[in-house]
Amino acid sequence: MLMPEEDSSLTKLKVLDLFCGAGGFSFGFEEAGFDVVAGFDFDKEALLTFQHNHPNAQAIHHDLSQPIPNIENFKNVDVVIGGPPCQGFSISGKRDSTDERNQLYKAYLHTLEHIQPKAFIMENVPNLLAMEGGLLKDQIIADLSAMGYLVTYQILNASHFGVPQNRRRVFLVGMQDSYFTFPIPTTNDIINCCDAISDLSDSSIDDGDSYPMPPATEYQRLMRQQSKGIFNHEATKHTDKTKSIIALVPDGGNYKDLPLDLQGTRKVNIAWTRYASGKPSPTIDTGHNHHFHYQYNRVPTVRESARLQSFPDSFIFKGKKTSQYRQVGNAVPPILAKTLARNLYTILKKDIV
Numbered sequence: 001m002l003m004p005e006e007d008s009s010l011t012k013l014k015v016l017d018l019f020c021g022a023g024g025f026s027f028g029f030e031e032a033g034f035d036v037v038a039g040f041d042f043d044k045e046a047l048l049t050f051q052h053n054h055p056n057a058q059a060i061h062h063d064l065s066q067p068i069p070n071i072e073n074f075k076n077v078d079v080v081i082g083g084p085p086c087q088g089f090s091i092s093g094k095r096d097s098t099d100e101r102n103q104l105y106k107a108y109l110h111t112l113e114h115i116q117p118k119a120f121i122m123e124n125v126p127n128l129l130a131m132e133g134g135l136l137k138d139q140i141i142a143d144l145s146a147m148g149y150l151v152t153y154q155i156l157n158a159s160h161f162g163v164p165q166n167r168r169r170v171f172l173v174g175m176q177d178s179y180f181t182f183p184i185p186t187t188n189d190i191i192n193c194c195d196a197i198s199d200l201s202d203s204s205i206d207d208g209d210s211y212p213m214p215p216a217t218e219y220q221r222l223m224r225q226q227s228k229g230i231f232n233h234e235a236t237k238h239t240d241k242t243k244s245i246i247a248l249v250p251d252g253g254n255y256k257d258l259p260l261d262l263q264g265t266r267k268v269n270i271a272w273t274r275y276a277s278g279k280p281s282p283t284i285d286t287g288h289n290h291h292f293h294y295q296y297n298r299v300p301t302v303r304e305s306a307r308l309q310s311f312p313d314s315f316i317f318k319g320k321k322t323s324q325y326r327q328v329g330n331a332v333p334p335i336l337a338k339t340l341a342r343n344l345y346t347i348l349k350k351d352i353v
């Protein structure tokens with residue numbers, strides 16, 4: 001557990017997670033003491049993970065381009081978290097309401113309209129703010145304001161909140177009675193990759209086996225709380241060629257450190273990137289295999305990626321390995337989610353008697 005809250009009145013606040021994935025966002029809310037009642041997603045493997053780690057919540061398989069049936073069953077929900085993926089969403093020219101890309105957003109508004117939660121938090125990529133020259137963001141805020149919400153938004157970098165990862169995401173928060181106050185970022189205690197994962201081995205560890213070495217940092221101790229052994233630490237077996245190329249890249253380096261004839265072997269600008277041991281990791285992605293461990297000649301394991309996302313070791317990922325990487329890379333880092341949840345509680349608790 002990541003420092004559970006002690007205020008038992010928090011359990012009165014119920015949360016619904018839309019597009020819940022594995023449930024990083026939900027997990028942070030649970031850790032802050034909220035009660036996550038259900039998560040919706042159409043990815044069955046992600047839902048397996050969600051259910052395993054949120055045994056008291058319903059994991060509901062549903063295509064959210066369609067309104068949620070029996071939505072009135074969730075009228076007691078206080079907070080809706082998660083938001084429609086807005087990439088591809090368009091308001092320009094024709095705002096065609098039958099356009100498939102707009103269905104997710106419409107269904108999301110439909111949910112808010114019917115539940116009328118005290119608050120919602122939508123997470124998205126920062127580019128959401130720039131899309132269509134800012135008009136998309138303006139339209140979203142106008143729609144939500146028309147429903148009675150006071151909406152504010154901010155881009156947060158997870159590394160400024162105790163997560164060992166430079167991950168920037170925008171959070172739009174709507175509340176019925178006041179504006180949300182965002183947590184204040186700090187660069188005082190930045191956690192780096194080495195702090196986060198140096199206690200995990202180069203080789204695979206069978207699920208449930210014990211740790212190969214004692215924790216070396218406070219962060220590692222925090223991640224191990226409640227853990228019953230290591231899970232999801234299966235090292236990828238690369239070809240000898242891949243291993244010999246990445247071996248040429250120093251800690252924190254990338255394809256530019258390779259001999260000229262090898263620089264173009266992967267046609268992406270993040271090719272052959274090795275994490276820097278002394279810095280937070282770059283954004284954990286959904287498994288493109290271009291980021292390598294700062295020391296070992298392989299990509300990070302699911303567990304190492306989960307650590308860099310601030311999932312504790314007790315949070316176990318289900319499904320195929322490719323799906324596990326996707327689930328981890330998609331998630332809101334639980335420690336950041338918990339920080340947001342605590343701020344939200346501070347504001348909402350005024351209404352709880």
Ligand SMILES: C[S@@+](CC[C@H](N)C(=O)[O-])C[C@H]1O[C@@H](n2cnc3c(N)ncnc32)[C@H](O)[C@@H]1O
Nearest residue numbers: 019020021023024025041042043063064331332
């Ligand atoms: C960014 S991820 C959410 C991650 C989650 N908030 C977390 O913290 O773990 C977006 C999720 O939306 C889901 N999704 C996308 N389109 C969907 C749809 N039409 N219906 C249901 N879920 C959908 C994906 O399967 C994915 O799990």
